[in-house]
Amino acid sequence: MKRNLLSPFLLAAVTVIIFLSFSIPTNAAGVATEGARIGEVVILGNNRTGKEVIQRQLPFSVGDYWRDEYLALTLARLQALNCFDPLSLRVITEPLPGGELRVVVRASDTHLLYLDPLEFVIIKLQNLFSNYCTQTFYNPFGTGLNLTVGGGWGANPWVGLGFNQALSNGWFLQGNLQWSENSRQFYPTSDPPSFHSTGFSTGISLLCYNRVDCEYGGTVNYSPVRVALDGADRQQQAYLSFGPDLKWSRWFETRLALRYALDLTGNFPPYPAINAVLLHRRPIGENQFLTTLYAGHMANFAPLNRQFTIGGFGTVPIRSFSPAFTGHTYLNASLEYRHSLSGNLWLLTYADCGRAWSDHEKTGDYDWESGAGVGLAVETPLGYPVRLDLAHGLTGGGLAWRIGLDMDF
Amino acid sequence: MVIIMLLLFLPLETPVRQGKASAKEEPVVWGKDGVLWAGKAWSTSIGDLRLAYFTGSPEEIGAQMFQLVIAPESERMMEAFAFIKQQGLSGGFLERTFKNFYAKFKFIPTFKRHLPREYIRELEGFARATGDPRPGRLVNELLISNAWQDVSLVYGGCSFFAAWGEATGDGGMLVGRNLDYAGLAQLAEVQSVNFYEPETGYRFVTVNYPSMVGIMHGMNEKGIVIAKAYSTVVPEEATVDGIPFTIMLRHALQYGGSIDEVINIIKNTPRTVGLNILVADAARREAVVLEVSAYRMTVRRADRADADFIYGANRFLTPYLKEYQKPGWLSSAFRETRFERLKQVYWGDLTVEDAVQILRDKGVEDPDAPVLLPSIQNYATIASMVFDPDRLEIWVSAPGGFLTTDQVFTGISAAEVWRTGQPPTPVGFIPATETTPVVHVWQQVMTAAGASDQRKKELLTPVVERYPKAGYPLYLLGMTCLRTGELQAALEYLEQCVTRAELPDPYYLLAAHAWLGVGYDTLGLRQQALQHYEAGLAVELLEDVDPVFPQICRVGLRSPLLIDEKGQIKQAHRE
Numbered sequence: 001m002k003r004n005l006l007s008p009f010l011l012a013a014v015t016v017i018i019f020l021s022f023s024i025p026t027n028a029a030g031v032a033t034e035g036a037r038i039g040e041v042v043i044l045g046n047n048r049t050g051k052e053v054i055q056r057q058l059p060f061s062v063g064d065y066w067r068d069e070y071l072a073l074t075l076a077r078l079q080a081l082n083c084f085d086p087l088s089l090r091v092i093t094e095p096l097p098g099g100e101l102r103v104v105v106r107a108s109d110t111h112l113l114y115l116d117p118l119e120f121v122i123i124k125l126q127n128l129f130s131n132y133c134t135q136t137f138y139n140p141f142g143t144g145l146n147l148t149v150g151g152g153w154g155a156n157p158w159v160g161l162g163f164n165q166a167l168s169n170g171w172f173l174q175g176n177l178q179w180s181e182n183s184r185q186f187y188p189t190s191d192p193p194s195f196h197s198t199g200f201s202t203g204i205s206l207l208c209y210n211r212v213d214c215e216y217g218g219t220v221n222y223s224p225v226r227v228a229l230d231g232a233d234r235q236q237q238a239y240l241s242f243g244p245d246l247k248w249s250r251w252f253e254t255r256l257a258l259r260y261a262l263d264l265t266g267n268f269p270p271y272p273a274i275n276a277v278l279l280h281r282r283p284i285g286e287n288q289f290l291t292t293l294y295a296g297h298m299a300n301f302a303p304l305n306r307q308f309t310i311g312g313f314g315t316v317p318i319r320s321f322s323p324a325f326t327g328h329t330y331l332n333a334s335l336e337y338r339h340s341l342s343g344n345l346w347l348l349t350y351a352d353c354g355r356a357w358s359d360h361e362k363t364g365d366y367d368w369e370s371g372a373g374v375g376l377a378v379e380t381p382l383g384y385p386v387r388l389d390l391a392h393g394l395t396g397g398g399l400a401w402r403i404g405l406d407m408d409f
Numbered sequence: 410m411v412i413i414m415l416l417l418f419l420p421l422e423t424p425v426r427q428g429k430a431s432a433k434e435e436p437v438v439w440g441k442d443g444v445l446w447a448g449k450a451w452s453t454s455i456g457d458l459r460l461a462y463f464t465g466s467p468e469e470i471g472a473q474m475f476q477l478v479i480a481p482e483s484e485r486m487m488e489a490f491a492f493i494k495q496q497g498l499s500g501g502f503l504e505r506t507f508k509n510f511y512a513k514f515k516f517i518p519t520f521k522r523h524l525p526r527e528y529i530r531e532l533e534g535f536a537r538a539t540g541d542p543r544p545g546r547l548v549n550e551l552l553i554s555n556a557w558q559d560v561s562l563v564y565g566g567c568s569f570f571a572a573w574g575e576a577t578g579d580g581g582m583l584v585g586r587n588l589d590y591a592g593l594a595q596l597a598e599v600q601s602v603n604f605y606e607p608e609t610g611y612r613f614v615t616v617n618y619p620s621m622v623g624i625m626h627g628m629n630e631k632g633i634v635i636a637k638a639y640s641t642v643v644p645e646e647a648t649v650d651g652i653p654f655t656i657m658l659r660h661a662l663q664y665g666g667s668i669d670e671v672i673n674i675i676k677n678t679p680r681t682v683g684l685n686i687l688v689a690d691a692a693r694r695e696a697v698v699l700e701v702s703a704y705r706m707t708v709r710r711a712d713r714a715d716a717d718f719i720y721g722a723n724r725f726l727t728p729y730l731k732e733y734q735k736p737g738w739l740s741s742a743f744r745e746t747r748f749e750r751l752k753q754v755y756w757g758d759l760t761v762e763d764a765v766q767i768l769r770d771k772g773v774e775d776p777d778a779p780v781l782l783p784s785i786q787n788y789a790t791i792a793s794m795v796f797d798p799d800r801l802e803i804w805v806s807a808p809g810g811f812l813t814t815d816q817v818f819t820g821i822s823a824a825e826v827w828r829t830g831q832p833p834t835p836v837g838f839i840p841a842t843e844t845t846p847v848v849h850v851w852q853q854v855m856t857a858a859g860a861s862d863q864r865k866k867e868l869l870t871p872v873v874e875r876y877p878k879a880g881y882p883l884y885l886l887g888m889t890c891l892r893t894g895e896l897q898a899a900l901e902y903l904e905q906c907v908t909r910a911e912l913p914d915p916y917y918l919l920a921a922h923a924w925l926g927v928g929y930d931t932l933g934l935r936q937q938a939l940q941h942y943e944a945g946l947a948v949e950l951l952e953d954v955d956p957v958f959p960q961i962c963r964v965g966l967r968s969p970l971l972i973d974e975k976g977q978i979k980q981a982h983r984e
Binding site for chain 2: 042044045047048085087088090092094095104106108109111114116117118120
């Protein structure tokens with residue numbers, strides 16, 4: 001691999017400077033209603049979801065005094081229900097005679113099978129190209145329960161079931177059960193580290209949207225599988241992992257997940273792990289500059305099939321490489337500039353740099369890898385764009401492209 | 410978007426099988442003495458004015474609508490729909506496919522989720538009565554046709570007013586309403602006055618169009634009158650994820666027994682677009698205008714200075730909703746000034762005849778020097794009516810369509826229809842407008858406004874010679890000449906328009922200056938062009954306008970513009 005065409009240290013320096021130079025925004029507009037008494041709450045559009053399901057998620061009721069943060073918090077909770085039309089979801093305050101407020105919550109149920117038909121088609125096409133398919137049934141009983149089924153085929157077949165149940169006061173319960181057969185090979189491409197596993201993974205999470213800028217919760221996962229590491233004989237493995245999750249968003253966005261994993265069969269050692277993401281969005285006129293730092297660490301004796309995987313267009317991107325770097329530790333930075341063109345177009349440029357550290361004997365050549373690319377994003381009526389990305393490796397990798405919806409745009 | 414409209418009318422192209430016994434409950438249709446009967450329901454006409462009476466379950470009402478209104482005149486209905494169908498055929502294959510896809514998988518399921526079941530049942534009754542082998546598909550198409558204004562965000566003008574108490578002669582309430590929608594002129598010619606006696610809710614009357622379940626205006630037996638006018642809102646304040654507004658208004662009229670009940674229904678309805686909704690309550694002697702967007706609503710009441718009289722056009726007047734108004738121009742401010750003026754003229758003794766005169770307003774104050782401007786009545790007005798909710802009477806101009814307001818108004822007692830269930834005898838007529846020379850010329854100008862360029866020239870040239878101070882015909886003629894390449898003539902008319910003519914609505918002054926700038930630029934006379942661009946931007950407007958003409962002026966100040974042989978404006982240096 002070619003080395004260091006884009007110095008990781010330069011990238012790191014730029015990243016740090018950007019994070020340190022964030023500006024604290026002034027108070028949001030619309031404070032005129034702060035402190036006014038809520039005289040009426042109108043809930044509209046819910047013809048399948050019970051009104052009480054929505055009411056349970058509202059951080060206010062009639063007679064309370066309105067606080068501006070209720071707006072974003074209510075929206076976050078209703079979005080987390082994931083069964084309302086995202087384009088018409090609104091929380092509106094409007095003046096009533098006498099200085100009171102009317103709060104209008106517009107939460108329209110969607111089709112049972114999709115939030116939007118265009119999104120459905122695009123996502124299903126994406127799924128099919130990636131050899132899997134999932135389907136969510138949005139709140140079929142009107143109780144705030146979404147059900148998901150899915151399956152994959154090809155080299156790594158899987159089937160899975162999932163649910164998301166809205167509780168109250170911003171609490172949500174999520175769970176999944178999945179059977180999979182998983183064969184993975186990592187970099188380097190010649191004589192790669194590899195594993196093969198077959199078995200179940202089941203998890204349950206409790207998540208709370210308690211404040212505008214903070215989400216927290218916890219996850220328990222149990223994964224009994226038979227695993228063969230680097231062609232060795234299969235062994236039983238049954239990791240039980242648990243730990244808290246935290247997301248904090250204000251001047252920048254932070255996501256943190258802590259885990260402790262314990263193999264109940266005793267064949268593999270227990271280990272702790274931590275995952276963190278730091279994201280800063282800087283508006284430049286109508287344009288936007290995004291800086292993201294990704295980091296993760298776990299004990300270096302964690303088995304290969306439990307270690308981190310980074311690269312590709314995945315959650316920890318190095319977009320000109322395959323998602324095939326494995327390790328017990330990783331560090332990654334991404335810079336992305338989104339230039340608003342006329343109409344609904346965005347021109348994108350980005351650069352990624354990252355590496356994984358592994359104690360595996362075959363990963364001795366791992367080093368910092370970097371890539372850069374350009375893209376075009378076209379806004380859709382769904383509220384997020386379809387984007388086409390073309391990335392080129394600066395330290396190896398190759399030319400990679402992807403087309404798909406970017407729900408985090 | 411317009412392709413969606415096509416979805417409605419496609420099935421109507423198939424031969425209509427009147428009275429096909431596709432369901433047992435459908436009544437047999439028979440005619441007697443000029444009245445077509447289907448059970449207790451009937452349709453008839455008084456002169457050019459069609460009337461129909463529907464009663465029973467939602468399915469029965471739907472079937473009656475088809476059998477009594479559509480089937481007897483299927484050929485004429487087809488002609489009326491042809492114009493809309495042509496619009497629907499626009500767009501390439503991909504565009505049409507995409508629209509159809511979205512209609513089928515997004516809009517229709519959405520509307521069905523939101524709609525009260527009874528309106529779906531009414532459409533089902535209609536569909537079954539057609540004998541269509543796939544009534545379910547037809548229901549979907551009918552549903553989209555009832556919602557096409559929500560889907561397409563097609564905005565026309567409209568005006569309404571209500572007067573009561575001290576404003577009227579006997580203290581009673583009167584509501585006048587013009588529906589302005591030139592694109593539906595042909596369809597409006599087959600309008601009918603429909604009396605409903607539904608299983609549930611209040612009896613009501615509306616002036617409506619074939620296959621419409623929803624309404625745009627009407628009056629119920631409790632003396633509640635509802636009328637709407639579009640009011641364009643910013644895109645964030647509109648959605649299709651709700652109940653089509655015409656059906657929302659139908660629901661409000663059918664179930665609203667007082668202003669408060671109507672407000673409550675509209676407040677609790679997932680709405681779609683921006684509207685001004687007049688709600689008049691004869692019993693309470695009050696009328697209000699609900700200013701709504703898809704998400705917001707406020708109630709505008711007649712303030713003390715305007716007590717007993719309220720009006721509306723196509724813009725919001727409350728500070729709260731004004732924040733969400735999309736700039737546009739439908740001459741609302743000018744029409745509002747006319748209402749103010751006419752209120753003073755008729756105050757204290759306003760009768761049904763006076764209400765009709767208000768609806769017929771042509772902006773004329775001085776018959777010797779008419780401004781010949783679109784006003785409360787204008788080139789887009791296709792239906793006019795006055796409601797007298799105290800007597801439960803409706804006065805309707807007939808036939809509907811272009812320049813209908815100047816036609817005879819026929820008074821019908823809805824109370825009599827509901828009491829007897831029989832075709833009514835008219836309670837009176839208000840004669841057509843006397844065609845004085847000024848009226849004739851005004852009608853000529855309005856006809857020109859919607860005519861081809863050649864026809865415009867034919868109609869307007871004698872007008873500007875006879876009335877050289879009437880700014881609007883000068884503006885129309887100058888603009889037409891500019892588009893057709895007659896630059897010198899265009900500049901003369903437009904110069905005359907901005908220097909010597911009267912233009913009570915300064916929007917036309919802005920537009921004339923913009924066109925003049927383009928005209929002079931096209932001739933290479935940059936200095937004159939710059940003067941007009943600057944003059945255009947200096948015009949003090951009565952309301953927020955769409956940005957087209959200010960943009961022309963701003964761009965023209967930066968670099969020369971020209972108008973090409975197709976009548977399109979371009980930047981000169983790009984040629």
